[in-house]
Each structure stands twice: as C-alpha cells, then as structure tokens.
Amino acid sequence: MTWGIDMRRLCLTIAVTALGAAPAFGDEITRGKELASRWCVGCHVIAPNTPGGDVGPPFPAVAAEPYQSETALKAWLADPHPPMPDLNLSAPEFDALAAYIMSLKPTD
Template identity: 40%
Template sequence: MLRHVRRIFLLLGLVSGFGSSSALGADAGHGAELARRWCASCHVVANGQAQASADVPSFASVARRPDFSAERLAFFLLDPHPKMPNFPLSRTEAGDIAAYIASLR
C-alpha cells in the first residue's frame, strides 16, 4: 500500500514538474552525460558504443517503442525496480535522461 501511494506521489510530481509531453525544461545533453556515466555499463546509450549487456535494450530501441513516453520513462527511472541498480536520481536527472532517450527517436 505504501509503495502504491509513493508511486502516485512520484507520478504527480513528474506531471507537475515536466508539464507537457516533451518533458519541458529537461536537458538532453545532461541526460547523455548521465547515461554515459551510469547506464553505459549495461545499455548501449550512444552510437559507436562498443560494449553493453546482451539482454538489455539499447536506448535507441527504447526511444523507438510505439508507446514511448518521456514522462513515463522518467517515472520508471525514479521508482526502484529489481533488474536495474538503484541509482539515486533526482526528478531533474530522471527527466534529463528521459529527454536524452527521446532525442534518439
């Protein structure tokens, strides 16, 4: 129950913090830096990256999903989930990473 309430508050924070579907105010350049630092050990985060885990999607493939939403992705990054390390991202950082991924569409 508490986790469900936490998700609702995170979602409300994201909706109020990001505004429209383009995650207003998000910095894709900063998101690219964060992705190279924190995500590239598992995901292919940019063209020319030589190594990543075989069983995880590239950022470009995530961006091309028909149901892709930068807001939903940022929310996903803020909520701990078992298959990924628990990085202590701020809402701004999660939005920046989501904006970077969206820029790969």
C-alpha cells in the same frame, strides 16, 4: 588593428545569438547524455553504434518503442524494477535522461 577586434566581436555576437536561439531542451539532452555515459553505459548501449553494456536494452531501441514517452521513462527511472538497480538519481536527472533517451527516437 581594429579588424581583428571587430571580427572577434562579430563571431562572439553570432555565437551568443546561436546559443540564445537554441531551445532549452538542447542543454537537457546534452546533460542527459553525460549522465548516461556515467551511470548507464555499463549496462545499456546509450547511443547508436557505440559500445555499451548488454545487460539492459539499448537506449535507441527503448526510444523507438511505440508507446514510449518522457513521462513513462521518468516513471521508470523513479521506480525501476529488478534487475535494473535503483540508482537514486534526482528529479532533474530523470528529466535530463528522459529527454536524452527520447532524442534518440527515430523521426520517420
């Protein structure tokens, strides 16, 4: 049954092509979301219309602030001020979280 094998190879080719074409920061956003759902959700709402803590501001609102940027978010995460705790995250984790939060920024 070559048909089955060919179809599988075709699907694989399409999948690999799609992955290869995806911008690298897509992975970073996914990773940032994973980190946020582990470390931040207890105090922040981390995505629109999802449950989360209300100790800190919701991430969609954080992203929507007009002056907001990845640089500003990374600076905040590297040196947060009370009452937010210093979570001792690494630089790649800041990058991923900042990319994720900025991905929530409304486009219009």
